[in-house]
Amino acid sequence: MSKLENAVPGYKHLIVEPYTPNIGALIHDLDLAKIQDEAVRAELRKALGEYQVLFFRRQQLTPEQQIDVARVFGDPDKTKAFFPRHDSVQSIELIETKPVGHRYGTDQWHADITFSANPPTGTVLYSHIIPAAGGDTLWSSGTAVYDSLPRALQLYLEELEAVHSFEHSGWPNYFAQLENGEEIYRKARADNLPVVHPVVQTHPVTGKKIVYVNPNFTDRIKGLSRQQSDALLTFLFAQFLRPEFQARLRWEANTVAIWDNRATVHYATADYGNQHRLLHRVTFGEDRAF
């Protein structure tokens, strides 16, 4: 079947092909460097709400054009993580693994920067150098997880709050690999005290309920003992592992992935040994994520 036969109705300006039944869509034949038309931009926002992660092949974007793409969805200068920044365009973070050198902890399920009080609402990731095989990224849907749970458990989870902290993640290990890591770590701790988020969030655009925890940054559930909290979080984290709720992207150079950081978690597979992998990342946000 051709991509046109697979395209869903309801879009006048985009060719949208679902990637899996529960999450993800491929957007065909769109040059992201040329999306000035507000009708196209509105359909991109609609598709992101509907599919949670969008993939675009064969893109050629300058750093400034990538920022412009992020602006379709939000403010590219909101919360940032600790990644190195692009030399001339500071809103771009460099996600780079070199043959020799440090590793980031992105091979853990996470939503970006939930250790912040106001995490990004989404991310634009653009591939530059991709291993011949490996380095795929997977996304899993927090709305699919919520919908799969029994009603009584949904209601119980809706009463809970969880503590999120960067210290729970791979970031301290990354800092330890840096020459001035101790100093960076001290500053990161002072600037990023643990924060509390509801365990179930309501998406402000789609109105859907989301299980909003992730193993990288969610440390514990408030009001439960450590043992109870660990048991409940282990159960919830396991729900995100169901392949039915996931989309897995095999990157090629010049691919763009845009995801809804409120509704999904993601995982960058670290299976490519000492090969080079380089992507440019822009997170975008709003004054309040929820």
Ligand code: SIN
């Ligand atoms: C990220 O976690 O934002 C980066 C994902 C990736 O490198 O594929």
